[in-house]
Amino acid sequence: MASAKxxxxxxxxPWAVACFLLPALLLLGALIVYPIGYTIQRSLFDASGxxxxxxxxxxxxxxxxxxxxxxxxxxxxxxxxxxxATGLGLIFAVLTERIRWATAFKLVVxxxxxxxxxxxxxxxxxxxxxxxxxxxxxxALVTVHDxxxxxxxxxxxxxxxxxxxTAQEDGAYLVDxxxxxGEPVLLPLVGVKPADASGEAEAAPAAADPGAVTGTxxxxxxxxxxxxxxxxxxxxxxxxxxxxxxxREDGSVAASATTGDDGTFSLPAEDADGTQLRLAAGNFTxxxxxxxWLGPTLVTPAIIASYVWMWAGFAMVLIAAxxxxxxxxxxxxxxxxxxxxxxxxxxxxxxLLAPLLAVxxxxxxxxxxxxxxxxxxxxxxxxxADANVLALELYRSSxxxxxxxxxxxxxxVLLLVLCVPMMIMNVRRLRQEKKR
Amino acid sequence: MSASTEAAAPSAPNPPPHRTDAPAGPPKPSLASRIGAIxxxxxxxxxxxxxxxxxxxxxxxxxxxxxxxPRDIASSGWWEALTDPGQWTGANYSALxxxxxxxxxxxxxxxxxxxxxxxxxxxxxxxxxxxxxxxFPGRDWLFxxxxxxxxxxxxxxxxxxxxxxNTLGIFETTVGVVIFHSAFGLPFAIFLxxxxxxxxxxxxxxxxxxxxxxxLRLFTRVxxxxxxxxxxxxxxxxxxxxxNDMLVALIFADSSSPPMTVALQQEMRQFGSNIExxxxxxxxxxxxxxxxxxxxxxQFVTGVMAGSVK
Numbered sequence: 182m183a184s185a186k187x188x189x190x191x192x193x194x195p196w197a198v199a200c201f202l203l204p205a206l207l208l209l210g211a212l213i214v215y216p217i218g219y220t221i222q223r224s225l226f227d228a229s230g231x232x233x234x235x236x237x238x239x240x241x242x243x244x245x246x247x248x249x250x251x252x253x254x255x256x257x258x259x260x261x262x263x264x265x266a267t268g269l270g271l272i273f274a275v276l277t278e279r280i281r282w283a284t285a286f287k288l289v290v291x292x293x294x295x296x297x298x299x300x301x302x303x304x305x306x307x308x309x310x311x312x313x314x315x316x317x318x319x320x321a322l323v324t325v326h327d328x329x330x331x332x333x334x335x336x337x338x339x340x341x342x343x344x345x346x347t348a349q350e351d352g353a354y355l356v357d358x359x360x361x362x363g364e365p366v367l368l369p370l371v372g373v374k375p376a377d378a379s380g381e382a383e384a385a386p387a388a389a390d391p392g393a394v395t396g397t398x399x400x401x402x403x404x405x406x407x408x409x410x411x412x413x414x415x416x417x418x419x420x421x422x423x424x425x426x427x428x429r430e431d432g433s434v435a436a437s438a439t440t441g442d443d444g445t446f447s448l449p450a451e452d453a454d455g456t457q458l459r460l461a462a463g464n465f466t467x468x469x470x471x472x473x474w475l476g477p478t479l480v481t482p483a484i485i486a487s488y489v490w491m492w493a494g495f496a497m498v499l500i501a502a503x504x505x506x507x508x509x510x511x512x513x514x515x516x517x518x519x520x521x522x523x524x525x526x527x528x529x530x531x532x533l534l535a536p537l538l539a540v541x542x543x544x545x546x547x548x549x550x551x552x553x554x555x556x557x558x559x560x561x562x563x564x565x566a567d568a569n570v571l572a573l574e575l576y577r578s579s580x581x582x583x584x585x586x587x588x589x590x591x592x593x594v595l596l597l598v599l600c601v602p603m604m605i606m607n608v609r610r611l612r613q614e615k616k617r
Numbered sequence: 618m619s620a621s622t623e624a625a626a627p628s629a630p631n632p633p634p635h636r637t638d639a640p641a642g643p644p645k646p647s648l649a650s651r652i653g654a655i656x657x658x659x660x661x662x663x664x665x666x667x668x669x670x671x672x673x674x675x676x677x678x679x680x681x682x683x684x685x686x687p688r689d690i691a692s693s694g695w696w697e698a699l700t701d702p703g704q705w706t707g708a709n710y711s712a713l714x715x716x717x718x719x720x721x722x723x724x725x726x727x728x729x730x731x732x733x734x735x736x737x738x739x740x741x742x743x744x745x746x747x748x749x750x751x752x753f754p755g756r757d758w759l760f761x762x763x764x765x766x767x768x769x770x771x772x773x774x775x776x777x778x779x780x781x782x783n784t785l786g787i788f789e790t791t792v793g794v795v796i797f798h799s800a801f802g803l804p805f806a807i808f809l810x811x812x813x814x815x816x817x818x819x820x821x822x823x824x825x826x827x828x829x830x831x832x833l834r835l836f837t838r839v840x841x842x843x844x845x846x847x848x849x850x851x852x853x854x855x856x857x858x859x860x861n862d863m864l865v866a867l868i869f870a871d872s873s874s875p876p877m878t879v880a881l882q883q884e885m886r887q888f889g890s891n892i893e894x895x896x897x898x899x900x901x902x903x904x905x906x907x908x909x910x911x912x913x914x915x916q917f918v919t920g921v922m923a924g925s926v927k
Contacts, residue, residue: 197832198753205744205803206759212800213766216777223776273668276661288914289669293676294921295910296903297861299878303885303899304675307682307695307892315694317678490675498918551770554863554878558885575772580868586776593773603768611764 217597224590238591247566248588251574254481258488258552258570263545266489267538270496274504275526277497287501291494298491302558305487309474309559319471326469335420336465337377338370341401344411352462360427360458362450363391368460369401369411370420384419385443394453398423398460399444419444424461427453437461475560477567484559484568488552496541503537504530547603550596571596683709683896690892709897719898722880726902728791729866729876730859733798737855738848740799741806746836748807749814750822760811766804774801775868782869794869794876798859806851809923813847814840846916853913854920857906877902 227234242248273290277283293301310316313323339354340346346354346368360366365387384399400418401410408414425446426437436452474483507530515525531538553572560568569577571592579589681695684705689698698704713719747753748760778797782788787796817840825839841848863878870876875883881898884891910917 195753198747198751201743201747201751201832201836202753202759205740205807208740208796208800209763209766209803211781212774212778212797213769213804214762216774216781217769219777219780220773273665276665279661280665286665286669288911290672291918292907292910293672295857295906295917297863297878297906299861299863299882300679300899300903303881303895304679306885307678307896308675314692315690317674317694317696320694320696490672495921499922502922547768551772553772557863558882562886572770572772575775576864576867579776580779589776593770593776596770597773600768600770604765607764607767608761611761 220590220593220597223586224594225587227587228585230586234587238587239595241588242591242595247569248574248592250566251569251571254569255550255571257481258485258549259546261482262485262488262492262549263542265485266492266545267496267500267542269489269493270498270500270541271531271534271538273493273497274501275530277501278504287494287497291498293491294494296491298552298554299558301487301491302555305483305490305559308487309483311471311473311475313471316471316474318474322471323469326471335370335373335377335423337372337374338400338420338423338465339372340368340370341410344369346460349459349462352465354460354465355428356458356460358457360394360448360453360456362394362454363389364394365389366394366396366458367411367413368396368398368425368458370398370460371401373400373402373420375402375404375418378418378420381418381421382442382444383415384413384417385445386413387445387447390447392450394427394448394450394456394458396425396446396458397444398425398440398446423464426459426461427456428459429456475564477564480560480564480568484555487559488549488555491555492545492548496545499541500534500537503534507533543603543606547600550599679896679900682892683900685709685893687893690896709893710901713894713897713901719877719880721874722877723901725791725870725874726860726876726878729794729798729870730856732795733802733859734852734856736795736799737802737806738852741803741851742810742841742844742848743836744803744807745810745814746840748811749817750835750840751832760807763804763807767808769804771797771801771865775864779868789869789871791871794866797865797869798855798862802855802858805923806855809851809920810844810847812923813844817843846919849913850916850920850923853909853916857909857917860906 223230224238225233225235227237243252273286277286280286308317309319311319313319339348345357347357349355356366356368358366367386378400381400384397387395387397389395397413398420399413400420402408403414403417405416408417419440419442421440421442421444423440423446424437425440425448427435427448429435435456436448438446438448440446472479474480511529511533512525515529520528551572552570553576556565556568556570556573557576565573575589575592575596577583578592579586583589678695681698682690684707685695685698686704686706686708689704744763748756748763774797779788782790782793787793821839821843822835825835830838861878863882866876866879867882870879872879877898881895881902884894884898
């Protein structure tokens with residue numbers, strides 16, 4: 182403590198000090214300091230709290246399958262969530278430096294900080310709804326998927342029995358005959374409702390080309406009746422957009438092509454000659470319905486994404502404040518020396534901000550340890566065990582019917598221990614400020 | 618923070634990103650680099666617009682859903698309502714607001730949030746004044762302890778405090794929740810206010826002391842008025858914190874009249890079937906924090922920045 186300051190402070194009468202300080206200290210003592218001691222002690226006793234078990238609860242914590250899942254998920258959270266939020270915050274802060282409506286943008290990204298994790302949880306339950314007609318995430322996925330792959334082209338199409346096409350286990354159809362260059366193949370399919378194919382062009386026989394394996398895929402059904410099976414009759418529709426693959430004997434795909442408007446396809450002879458043709462499974466599988474966001478595999482990443490939505494704004498605001506303090510001259514000098522924007526960012530901005538980035542990262546790590554509401558609210562009960570984190574497991578074990586406060590206390594102690602580095606960092610910072 | 622040049626810098630017009638030729642004297646960006654800058658600026662604008670929309674969409678979905686008929690919610694996405702104004706209805710809100718369970722949960726939230734905020738400000742300011750301007754043995758050590766307590770997770774206290782409250786007979790009562798939130802708000806309150814109070818010019822306090830003002834008068838007449846901005850930041854931070862809390866309320870609040878977060882959480886069990894309750898409920902619970910956020914952005918940011926240690 183600097184002596185200059187000590188003079189400023191007046192030695193007050195003890196009762197005055199007590200009046201000012203005691204209420205706060207009493208609360209802190211009774212509700213934070215004493216509980217820390219109690220929790221540490223409690224973690225050494227069994228579920229009922231009557232018998233001393235040493236470190237058994239901690240052993241349980243690291244060996245029990247349920248708590249290990251919580252442990253590993255917490256680890257994923259600590260590694261991924263703060264890094265992504267900080268990275269996005271940095272990008273946002275740098276990008277907003279150059280636009281006029283930066284304040285509006287920052288407001289939009291920062292806004293989720295103001296709402297409760299419960300509300301955020303409900304918001305993301307809506308986003309992650311499984312049905313692509315209702316959930317935004319799957320609606321977007323399906324739109325993108327169908328734009329690029331065209332979806333399943335002809336989900337109902339199938340060959341007639343005994344036309345030389347054999348159904349495979351995965352839904353594909355393999356042509357029995359070996360493909361030869363210059364010998365166009367005919368691949369008739371049925372099962373498509375005429376209405377669905379009404380927009381198609383008429384099918385055309387493929388040209389015989391000695392340099393290519395060619396053929397036609399079409400709907401072998403003449404509107405109005407008549408027509409001969411396995412022959413392209415006038416009026417029969419092509420099946421365009423179908424994926425045809427040339428498969429080698431070992432099962433690998435040598436080449437693939439998509440049928441054109443008239444149903445024809447062409448594969449280069451050097452790849453496809455002597456292979457077997459296959460109509461890929463993707464042509465016939467049912468419509469793509471997006472992914473199961475809240476299923477066992479994706480539930481943790483999905484919840485982390487909602488956390489990032491909430492906290493990227495926090496990182497952005499802190500980093501933007503730091504960015505404003507970076508001397509303009511340094512950046513300008515680099516630009517005059519011919520550095521491009523990426524180099525300025527990589528070589529000057531990031532190194533100058535490194536201490537701040539570290540603080541943001543560590544702060545978020547501590548914050549992530551305590552995340553409970555988001556997981557509790559977003560994960561449906563069917564996948565809550567897969568999304569489990571330590572803070573949630575503590576609640577479940579001690580209040581949510583688990584009835585094992587020994588284990589709960591052990592988890593609390595672990596959380597506290599993980600916070601100790603941050604504690605030391607804060608106290609150090611305080612010391613340094615005092616020295617100044 | 619040093620010097621006013623930094624404060625001025627961000628508002629200065631951005632220089633062109635890069636120059637290929639840099640002649641002496643006033644630099645003239647080449648045409649090519651100007652085009653590049655405009656295109657680059659355009660790309661940045663497009664990217665940021667997309668990001669802003671992306672960030673708004675989830676909340677927009679909640680808002681749109683809250684104004685739709687349950688049958689529409691069940692059969693189609695909220696975006697369908699954007700092109701069909703006929704789907705909009707306030708029925709969900711009027712049903713919710715005439716639901717006694719919901720309105721009483723709103724009152725419980727207020728009954729928890731307001732006292733916790735006032736208590737933290739009063740107790741925190743008193744202690745912060747002592748740490749900043751009174752001399753007593755062990756002062757520095759006590760303050761280090763308070764700073765250390767900043768990061769203690771609430772989870773550590775749940776089990777012992779539940780026991781303690783049980784003994785005191787305030788388990789599952791609003792009083793208990795208020796006390797819990799006040800205690801966990803205090804380290805940050807003391808930390809923030811002490812740093813602010815310490816900046817008050819010593820002359821002001823000494824002059825008042827010479828005039829014969831006692832400590833309490835000093836505190837109420839000099840320190841509190843001057844500490845206004847910090848107190849506002851603290852108040853907003855604590856208010857939002859308590860308003861948005863679910864975990865503490867889940868354990869310590871009266872389960873027969875819980876605050877909004879807990880009441881809504883209980884509706885989550887049948888998520889698919891009662892979005893018409895959850896969506897407007899969640900949106901109503903967000904209204905007050907969002908209103909405060911937009912009205913007091915600066916104080917909120919101050920609080921968040923100071924609280925980044927928490």
